[in-house]
Amino acid sequence: MEVLLLRGVYMDIWYPLIKKVFFPYMELVKGNKIRKKLSYLKQMERKSYEEIKDKQQADLKKLLLHSIEHVPAYKKFKKLKKEIEANPYEALKKFPVLTKKDLMGAPDQYLSGHVSKYKLIPNLTGGSTGEPVKFYMDRETVEWYEAARWQGLSWREVEIGHRSVMIWGSPIELNKSQHQKYALKEKVLKNRIIFPAYDINPDSIENYVKTLHEYQPKYIYGYASALNIFAKLIEEKGLEIQLSLKAIISTSENLYDFQREQIERVFRCPVVNEYGARDGGIIAYECPHGSMHLTELNAVYETIDIQSKGEVSLGEEGSLLVTDLHNFVMPRLRYQVGDMVTKSVNKCMCGRNTSILQSIEGRVDDTFIAKDGSYVHGHFFNHVVRTTKGISQFQFIQHTPKTMSLKIVKGPEFAEQEVLDVVSKIKDKMGNHEIDVEYVDHIAPSKSGKVRYAIREYPLN
Ligand SMILES: [Zn+2]
Missing domain, CATH: 3.40.50.12780 (ANL, N-terminal domain)
Known part of the structure; x- marks a missing residue:
């Protein structure tokens, strides 16, 4: 009016x-x-x-x-x-x-x-x-x-x-x-x-x-x-x-x-x-x-x-x-x-x-701790995966400071090598801990309705 x-x-x-x-x-x-x-x-x-x-x-x-x-x-x-x-x-x-x-x-x-x-x-x-x-x-x-x-x-x-x-x-x-x-x-x-x-x-x-x-x-x-x-x-x-x-x-x-x-x-x-x-x-x-x-x-x-x-x-x-x-x-x-x-x-x-x-x-909440104690921000993971062609969705989870996993939804142009590259880049940044890769059909959104691409499951204090 x-x-x-x-x-x-x-x-x-x-x-x-x-x-x-x-x-x-x-x-x-x-x-x-x-x-x-x-x-x-x-x-x-x-x-x-x-x-x-x-x-x-x-x-x-x-x-x-x-x-x-x-x-x-x-x-x-x-x-x-x-x-x-x-x-x-x-x-x-x-x-x-x-x-x-x-x-x-x-x-x-x-x-x-x-x-x-x-x-x-x-x-x-x-x-x-x-x-x-x-x-x-x-x-x-x-x-x-x-x-x-x-x-x-x-x-x-x-x-x-x-x-x-x-x-x-x-x-x-x-x-x-x-x-x-x-x-x-x-x-x-x-x-x-x-x-x-x-x-x-x-x-x-x-x-x-x-x-x-x-x-x-x-x-x-x-x-x-x-x-x-x-x-x-x-x-x-x-x-x-x-x-x-x-x-x-x-x-x-x-x-x-x-x-x-x-x-x-x-x-x-x-x-x-x-x-x-x-x-x-x-x-x-x-x-x-x-x-x-x-x-x-x-x-x-x-x-x-x-x-x-x-x-x-x-x-x-x-x-x-x-x-x-x-x-x-x-x-x-x-x-x-x-x-x-x-x-x-x-x-x-x-x-x-x-x-x-x-x-x-x-x-x-979107800050992760690498093996050497340095901070890694959530957008790093997004940046790494955005350069691939065959990963349609992903979610990185740090369960504890030493255990991590990566959920991946395959896209039409999926290639195993890209996943290996992603894992190696994450390892370089986070320190040489093992990363479990799991292939899933979809990644469920969180309670807020947003799909989070990186989650730290352990509290910092
Ligand atoms: Zn000024």
């Missing part, structure tokens, strides 16, 4: 209205301070790394002192009080790593006894594997997440109120009055229309492109895979894109180079990677120099070895731990979000002085 209303309207009247009237009014009514936080973050990003760290350290100290005082799960760490006051970073390392399982096992233990229940905002992590984790935030936390996103967008000259298109799953199931409220919010606060990702196909693509041209968004926001399909269909249909986009923001999934290239080719504008997690906020944002800047004023980020749990050095890959600095209603210290990342030893040359990520490798 909103699209119809706006058809043919090229000048965006909503942008100045939202920027100057609706957004400030919303902040006033709700008592929000997103714009204030945004301007603070933008001012801080240009300060020296030492100044950024000083602020982060002061916030961490406050959070840790609050946690040992008011949070049941952390009260037993009261003995660390002096150390927290002297060196909060060192003290933080003495707290246990918090896994999703720990949190799900005893959620109430992490709720601060010091806050009113009315201030709690529930959040449920999505996650393709495992059960959802429910946790709570307060308005302050949400505002810092929002401000961090606007900060990243501001690097592309995208401002609050700019018109956007979001390629997304369907808006959550809403009843009629909720739906009206949602539509109103989309219009007067977000200036955004949503293209449902599940509806984008060869038959509908022309209509969506028509809407895009009429709507003339300043930026597009969506999952990497959905943006990629969108661009691919446009290219396949030979449709011409006439937009002046500031950026396309890719979020929620790993953004592969081939996806970025295709999207940039079709839309002729930069693709920007946003790295966030529903249970970790906005973790990093890509700057115009191509670096992923960590949001170090929102959280402390550590990387640890997935087996020993010890801290890894900069430049080495590890499991990411997030300590959200602003969530005082349910502090989660050293929360393991489940991603493998590498923090860079370098700083970016763009003039923003926060730390940067060198790479985001993938999920901890």
Whole structure:
């Protein structure tokens, strides 16, 4: 409906209205301070790394002192009080790593006894594997997440109120009055229309492109895979894109180079990677120099070895731990979000002085341990098998660190030699353990409906 209303309207009247009237009014009514936080973050990003760290350290100290005082799960760490006051970073390392399982096992233990229940905002992590984790935030936390996103967008000259298109799953199931409220919010606060990702196909693509041209968004926001399909269909249909986009923001999934290239080719504008997690906020944002800047004023980020749990050095890959600095209603210290990342030893040359990520490798669950202790990522197996012609489906399983098997569904061009080659490449990478090869008719999907091509059956801790 909103699209119809706006058809043919090229000048965006909503942008100045939202920027100057609706957004400030919303902040006033709700008592929000997103714009204030945004301007603070933008001012801080240009300060020296030492100044950024000083602020982060002061916030961490406050959070840790609050946690040992008011949070049941952390009260037993009261003995660390002096150390927290002297060196909060060192003290933080003495707290246990918090896994999703720990949190799900005893959620109430992490709720601060010091806050009113009315201030709690529930959040449920999505996650393709495992059960959802429910946790709570307060308005302050949400505002810092929002401000961090606007900060990243501001690097592309995208401002609050700019018109956007979001390629997304369907808006959550809403009843009629909720739906009206949602539509109103989309219009007067977000200036955004949503293209449902599940509806984008060869038959509908022309209509969506028509809407895009009429709507003339300043930026597009969506999952990497959905943006990629969108661009691919446009290219396949030979449709011409006439937009002046500031950026396309890719979020929620790993953004592969081939996806970025295709999207940039079709839309002729930069693709920007946003790295966030529903249970970790906005973790990093890509700057115009191509670096992923960590949001170090929102959280402390550590990387640890997935087996020993010890801290890894900069430049080495590890499991990411997030300590959200602003969530005082349910502090989660050293929360393991489940991603493998590498923090860079370098700083970016763009003039923003926060730390940067060198790479985001993938999920901890899709990480395997080779005989020499090194990490091997799930996509390695996919890469090896993709070069063959005769294997139509496969699944690699590491049962224990020393026992592995490979299930194979033969394709029409099957050749024994290709399997031998695959096995030898896997052995080279994983170490010289035996690999049982089993030929099967099909490979059943997991509970989530996805067929996983590599599975580690033993836990790492
Ligand atoms: Zn940069």
